[in-house]
Amino acid sequence: MTEASIWEQILDFSNRANPYPFYDELRRTPVTRLPDGSYLVSTYAEIAALLHDPRVSSDISRNPAAAAAGAAAVGDDGDGPGMSPTFLSMDPPDHDKFRRITMRHFGPPATPGRVAGMEARMAEIVTDLVDTMAAHPRIDVVDDLAYPLPVTVICELLGVPPGDEQRFRVWVEVALQSTDPGLDPETQQKKRAEAGRELRAFMEELVEAHRRSPGPDLLSAMVTDDGPEGRMPDEQLVSTGLLLLIAGHETTVNLISNGALTLLRHPAELQRLRNDPDLAIPMVEELLRYEPPVHFVPFRTALDDIDIAGTTIPAGASLTLLLASGNRDPAHVTDPDLFIPDRRNNQHLGFGGGIHLCFGAPLARLEAQIALTAFATRLENPRLVSDPPPYRPSPFLRGPAHLLIDIDGVAPHQ
């Protein structure tokens, strides 16, 4: 099979449940040229190097493939048609500046305690969600835990009123469907434009509301409180708000549901976590390596000829970095296909790397640790209804659409 057809196999929805054998094949050639002139990078060292390579641009306006696709995919970032780019699709110095302006209200150095301070609230949300499961012998891990936890957390963090989630959920779903490579480009664009319009209107309204009556939340801070580098332009406030809202939960849903699925497939490790809840800390890192929610980074651009692993990636070429493949590169990690919850020295690509390392990583880590600990310690005799479960369409934001399990009951909260 040629590399191009291996890539088609990865994108093929019928292989969504297990793309890893195809990654194994791709890694035989660290850098692969596809028929459309873009390049895939599949090995750890090369991906890590390119994430730190200043000749690689994240500026979406410099990317030929993104231009051809009409716009960046909503879901990975907030950018949609007509939307102002976020720091995710910018290069320094703009990237650094706008990321700093956003970080100012979210984390160190200006707001160091915000995420750690949400731990108790996260635990409370999880406790309530699990308590509710007691009445049901069959639950959907996605709908009943993996989705509501991060969406509640990000809404409370941003200051999205309870109930609004119903409004944006449907448009996020449409936007994510638009990334399905099984659809024809025209339908993709149409869906994307439609979702983009609705989401933008939603966020514009929200931004305006927070400007009128600010609260203690992050959006209010972003629209009212200027740091030393000033405020974002309004257009960008809207797109950044959407980025935080969507990327702030869509990926964590997959992390938690992939995690629950992995634990159910490894009963001995599930039992270990039950006995030692602190195991969740390294285990989430292993999940980020073994079953990462984001499988690849698209739309990077070579600004110059880049010689890597015996291949020259020409200036102007579009790059896709296969994070999930790098995570299982045997040249980087021993026994890459084994799930080892307390794996040592776990340096993975689950959150990317370099200056674009996932903005919300600390939030996702904490949410996943709390959710999976509760999953292991409170659900009695959980068992999969079907394996593999049905998957969501996206090949790069990969996770189950539903994860049905049967349980014998729920242990009381300790």
Place this chain on the structure above:
Amino acid sequence: MRILVDLTKCQGYAQCAFLAPDVFTIQGDEALTYDPHPDGAHLQRVRRAAAACPVQAIRLEEPDGQDGWPHPATRPATAAPVEDSGGTFRRTGRIVIVGASMAGLRAAERLREEGFTGSLTLVGQEPHEPYDRPPLSKQVLSGSAPLEDTSLPRRRDIRATWRLGMAATGLDLAAKQLHLADGSRIGFDKLLITTGLRARPWPNPGEAALAGVMTLRTREDAATLRQHLARRPRRVLVIGAGFIGCEVASVCRELDLPVTVAEAGPAPLVAALGGVIGAVAGELQTDNGVDLRCGVRVLSLEGDATGQLCRAVLSDGTTLQVDVAVAALGSVRNVEWLADSGLACGVWGVACDAGCRAFDANGLVTDDVFVAGDIARAPQPMYGYQYLAVEHWGNAISQAEVAAHNMVSGETERWPHLEVPKFWSVQFGTEIKSVGVPSVADEVAIVQGSVDTKRFLAVYGYKGRIVAAVAFNQNKWLDFYEPLIEQAAPFPPAFRHVDESVQARPEPAGFKPAVSPTQDATVVVTGHDPNERRARLTNTAAGETPSRRPAESTPRLKEASP
């Protein structure tokens, strides 16, 4: 619970500061400081922080003294003992390590990891167990971390005999004995020398003895200076703007204390970074309210009737009312005790091969004497095989690991020490980080970012090849430049990249005219300054069987000179 962060690895991702904000702090864009001995109540959060570190730079020691979250070794241990290196030695040999600081401890840990089960003795001049020095000029001085908390976390029980508070006074290679200050001797099969540096004192002994005049190198120094700063002196005088001087000035401003920095050169950090980047470091100081005076010498320090420092007279004609003066004049290598050992040692350190095996004064490699850390002067393949001693934290660790491995490994299993030198400094909320050896450069180009915002990356070139890169608050890009240095890629870099600087044109780096240690030198291995053009050799008398022997028993000494 003790913590150590390998700040050479840290890329400022701040995951630790998010997850354990009471323990890890980010200053400015990416400069990490941390409490090295946090309260046990923070254990879970610290574990989260350590697990989340994208480059796995955080090492913890669990309360029971075992390392619960082991730090990765730089390389895997050799699987099986190599018989030709003497399986017997691995089991029952005697190893002595002189110098009980970072390099000494890490070497000891590594020896045990490699399966060495013989006797292990650590000799240290200071009375303390090994401690970490970088926090002394930062967290400890600012009062954010208590002094006693800087002891290094242990990776494992090293089952060693400790001889702390005991200086080594001599080395008898023929008898394989180490002489100690109390007159005792310790026999060894193999010896590792990691005696490192001490601060260069203020040259006038009478003035150096004034209360308030000090250096900063040891725990005691840090404690004394901390006490002085806590008493809020009228003004602090920092003499010398190398890294220690700059960091002390930074802490003074952090504590809102008036501080004057007197630097004889044209800018701070010139020896390490050159005049161009040094000027930027100077702006950091003046922007933060330091009274920086370059091209200025301190002529005298004066005390009051009680022997307390009260005034300093400067070469710019001014007199300062100061209560505290920190002499930050660089360091002196602790080599004196080796003077008669026959090893190739001098003020530049102890010469060794790429595998950390010491040379004798004639350039013969020893079999059983190894050297690591600040004192080890080894050939640098990337820099024309010049013998360079690297005084960086990360170098002490990597050399210690290589030395320890080679001490218990057979000829074909040994490792060379080929790490590209790296250092970091945190001052005025800015992280300064470097890869390569900037000081060998003749030119510098600011390729990314801008010096105006103090966020930039500078590349250093020597004769058209890249030899180093220095980042101010841009350290996530440094990994890209390391292989370019290893490959001696063309300078200035000609490729297109993000955030291209408008100041990218190369200019003279502004180092003092360099002495190339190998250029025209008569003999360099002996450790004399090549400018002296002399070497001290230890020939054997005619008719004797050639053997390595200590210098004092050598019948004939030859001074070679041009």
